[in-house]
Amino acid sequence: MVRTLLYMFGGLLLGxxxxxxxxxxxxxxxxxTVGVQLAAVGQVNKVVTLDPVAPGGPNPLRLDxxxxxxVCRLDLSKGPxxxxxxxxxxxxxxxxxxxxxxxxxxxxxxxxxxxxxDLGVFDAAQTRLLAEQKIDVDAGLLIxxxxxxxxxVVVKLEPSQPATRDxxxxxxxxxxxxxxxx
Amino acid sequence: MRFxxxxxxxxxxxxxxxxxxxxxxxxxxxxxxxAQIGPxxxxxxxxxxxxxxxxxAYLARSGALQLGQGEGIRFVATADSDGVxxxxxxxxxIDGSTPTATFWTLVPTAxxxxxxxxxxxxxxxxxxxxxxxxxxxxQLYVSKTxxxxxxxxxxxxxxxxxxxxxxxxxxxSGVGSSDASLPSIIREAC
Numbered sequence: 001m002v003r004t005l006l007y008m009f010g011g012l013l014l015g016x017x018x019x020x021x022x023x024x025x026x027x028x029x030x031x032x033t034v035g036v037q038l039a040a041v042g043q044v045n046k047v048v049t050l051d052p053v054a055p056g057g058p059n060p061l062r063l064d065x066x067x068x069x070x071v072c073r074l075d076l077s078k079g080p081x082x083x084x085x086x087x088x089x090x091x092x093x094x095x096x097x098x099x100x101x102x103x104x105x106x107x108x109x110x111x112x113x114x115x116x117x118d119l120g121v122f123d124a125a126q127t128r129l130l131a132e133q134k135i136d137v138d139a140g141l142l143i144x145x146x147x148x149x150x151x152x153v154v155v156k157l158e159p160s161q162p163a164t165r166d167x168x169x170x171x172x173x174x175x176x177x178x179x180x181x182x
Numbered sequence: 183m184r185f186x187x188x189x190x191x192x193x194x195x196x197x198x199x200x201x202x203x204x205x206x207x208x209x210x211x212x213x214x215x216x217a218q219i220g221p222x223x224x225x226x227x228x229x230x231x232x233x234x235x236x237x238x239a240y241l242a243r244s245g246a247l248q249l250g251q252g253e254g255i256r257f258v259a260t261a262d263s264d265g266v267x268x269x270x271x272x273x274x275x276i277d278g279s280t281p282t283a284t285f286w287t288l289v290p291t292a293x294x295x296x297x298x299x300x301x302x303x304x305x306x307x308x309x310x311x312x313x314x315x316x317x318x319x320x321q322l323y324v325s326k327t328x329x330x331x332x333x334x335x336x337x338x339x340x341x342x343x344x345x346x347x348x349x350x351x352x353x354x355s356g357v358g359s360s361d362a363s364l365p366s367i368i369r370e371a372c
Contacts, residue, residue, distance in 0.1 A: 004188055011192040015199025022204040023239045030242035037245060055301035056337075062246035062295045064347050065305035066287045069247075091284055091349060095250040101241045103229045106250020108350050110284060154247065158285070158349075162304065 027100055035099030037061055038152045042073035045081070047177045049169050068157045068169045072177030076149040080122045080135070080182065083153050085175035086115050088168055091158040094119060098148050105144045118142055120180055123149055135182045153177070207236050208243045215240065217354070219364045221265075222257035222346060226354040229253065246295075254283065254349040260293075260341070262367040268342050270298065272372040273325035276344070278365035279318060284350035285309045290324050290336050291343050298342055300335040306345075307334060320365065 027033075037060060042048050053065035063069060074081030083094070087109070094117060095106035109115070120141040122130060127145040129135045137143070157172055159165040207214045215236040216223050227237045229251040241248065249256055261267045262274060280286055289306030290298050297305045304311075307322055312332045314320055323329030324344070326336055336342065344367065353362060 004191065007188040007192045008195050011195025012199055014192065014196035015203070018196060018200025019203040019207075022200065023207060023235050026204075026208070026239040027242040030245070032245040033242055034245060034247055038247075053297060053305065055299065055305065056296050059291070059295035059297065060245055062244070062291075062345075064287055064345075065289060065297055066308055093250070093253040093349070095253060097247075100238070101245070101248065102231065102233060102238070103248055103250035104231050106229065106252035108253055108284075110350050156253070 032060065033099065034061065034097060034101030035150070035152070038071055038073070038097070038154075039099070042071040042152055044073050044075050045178050047072050047083075047173055047175045049173045052165070052169075064156075066158065068159060068165060068172055070155045070157075070169075070172035070175060072153040072155075072175065074121055074151045074153065074177065076121060076123045076126065076146065076151060078179065080120055080126045080180040081151070081178065082121065082141070082180040083117060083119045083155070083175055083177050085117055086171075087117055087155070087157060087175075088160070088164075088171055089115055090160045090168070092117075093156050095154050095156075096121060096144050096146060097152045097154060098146065099150050099152075104146050104151075107142075117155070117175065119144060119153065121146060121151055121153065123147075137180065137182065204239075208240045211236065211240060219257070219362055221259040221261055221263050221367050222364045223259070224255050224257045224354075226255065229255065249347065249349075254347060254351050255353060257346040257348070257364065259344040259346070259367055262369045264369070266369060268344065268367070269372065270326065270336055270339050270342050273323065273327060273329060273370045274344075275329075275368045275370055276320070276322040276324065276365045277368060278320070279363060280309070280320070280346075280365065281348060281351055281353040281362060283309075283348040283353075286346060286348045286351075288322065289345045289347075290334065291345055292338070293341055293343060298336045298338055300337055303335060307332060322365075325370075 050069040
């Protein structure tokens with residue numbers, strides 16, 4: 001009986017080890033991450049507006065159907081990138097994701113940005129050059145440092161009324177997603 | 183023979199504990215990373231630049247585009263305030279107040295994320311377009327049958343979830359209001 005209990009205890013310890021391994025390995029093994037899904041729709045240096053969530057239709061990214069979304073994919077291996085443009089006087093936010101779906105940075109237009117989005121995205125080496133003033137950027141550029149070079153910048157915009165959705169989505173599409181001129 | 187039986191027992195316990203705990207951690211997750219307020223559950227670190235390993239595993243499994251910490255937070259309810267899973271054949275009253283936020287949306291969805299509201303109507307509630315009581319609280323109805331006040335008609339049958347997105351909120355930020363009350367979900371009729 002004691003031996004059986006010892007085996008069960010051993011099974012418990014082995015189970016905890018399996019649990020930790022599963023939790024740590026899962027992010028690397030997942031095939032349907034945000035990065036994979038955004039890579040399927042996003043093009044490098046191009047703003048892509050996501051289709052509205054259709055009633056009853058698939059919604060793998062679990063988007064809020066009340067909002068309009070735009071994705072800008074940047075490849076920082078060739079230099080820093082930027083997302084610039086003017087957005088309507090409504091609530092909007094911008095967030096930077098890596099391929100695993102981790103939000104590296106996010107802010108909203110309530111943080112004093114106003115209507116103008118002027119975001120520069122730099123990797124660690126480029127940020128160091130920026131600090132050493134070896135890269136010149138315009139004053140007022142919102143600087144975001146990332147850990148990886150394959151980056152997705154997502155802008156979420158709330159249409160003030162459902163009827164304005166198409167117009168707001170069109171304005172999202174006019175944002176400029178491109179390598180930063182240095 | 184006894185040794186083999188004990189070894190089998192060890193393996194069964196190890197696999198059940200290992201995979202059972204992992205499944206719990208990335209679905210319910212209350213003991214490891216998720217926060218629960220009444221029937222509502224959120225992963226406060228899902229929008230963080232440095233999520234903990236459990237939240238990272240949850241992100242990988244869900245595949246959902248998370249709200250960043252600077253944007254807001256998402257709560258999901260899969261059951262009413264009595265713990266009974268939400269059923270599209272029942273009428274629910276969502277009653278109470280919400281934390282401070284610029285605005286919020288409340289969308290009923292199928293478990294796979296598809297919206298279930300009537301196709302030619304709004305997909306959910308928007309806090310800017312609802313009627314409120316004098317104290318700012320809300321009474322929202324989600325059902326297939328006609329209901330008073332703020333009513334959202336849903337379609338289909340089976341289980342559903344309620345997804346509450348709070349935008350620009352101070353909840354879990356450590357600043358501003360510490361009021362973490364969320365509305366109750368009351369099943370009225372089936």
